[in-house]
């Protein structure tokens with residue numbers, strides 16, 4: 001994968017859209033609340049798979065210690081955007097990124113950024129729980145050992161991560177048993193423990209509850225709420241109800257890979273600026 005830098009963007013000027021609201025003049029989406037101290041800033045970000053452009057000029061500022069949901073119809077580029085934040089798209093040969101993606105003001109696509117170190121600061125949880133075929137303990141300890149932590153520290157960090165992932169009570173006393181023997185919901189919480197053990201700042205979640213039953217989903221949603229006290233969470237979800245329940249901010253991507261509107265979740269669901277977003281939210285398409 002290759003990344004091409006561009007000069008930093010000028011602040012876009014405002015114009016009036018067809019519904020009489022203030023919108024940005026370039027690709028900046030409707031809404032776009034000014035975030036005082038964004039953890040992640042996307043500036044005119046394009047992503048291509050070969051000749052196909054999956055994302056167009058994404059402009060977004062993601063606030064610290066909040067839950068930001070990415071929603072939109074299938075194929076609109078939600079997962080692509082999520083993966084571009086911690087350079088998981090690097091692992092796809094045909095993927096190419098243009099534009100800038102800043103983490104605390106540092107472009108993650110700069111040549112001096114180590115993607116592996118970046119992914120410790122920006123962890124990821126996938127749709128399907130994917131524990132290693134190892135013990136519960138080793139699933140969480142693995143990344144810590146790679147970081148060179150002492151065994152004594154690892155013990156405590158494993159327990160803390162399992163506790164933060166709301167799993168410790170259910171698995172205490174059986175940490176040497178296989179992670180694969182847990183239920184689907186427990187496996188996903190184990191994956192969350194694995195992601196938070198190296199002490200990241202941001203956790204990216206790609207439909208983390210879509211493979212789970214309603215009870216397990218509800219536990220994951222409660223957990224996400226708790227995690228946002230310590231971490232910045234960015235979550236892709238197909239469920240608008242879930243986005244409305246758990247997120248502070250919502251970004252609506254629409255077909256063709258455009259970020260159409262980004263705002264407080266309440267605003268998006270109650271009074272969106274864009275007619276297209278309103279049609280999507282009310283189920284008229286998508």
Ligand SMILES: Nc1ncnc2c1ncn2[C@@H]1O[C@H](COP(=O)(O)OP(=O)(O)OP(=O)(O)O)[C@@H](O)[C@H]1O
Pocket residue numbers: 049054072073074075076077078079080081092094
């Ligand atoms: N590895 C890949 N190689 C080629 N094209 C890809 C690849 N991954 C995604 N795409 C294409 O990029 C576009 C955006 O896909 P992406 O998975 O990001 O969308 P999404 O909104 O997350 O979709 P879904 O909700 O169905 O998961 C789609 O047209 C998809 O076919």
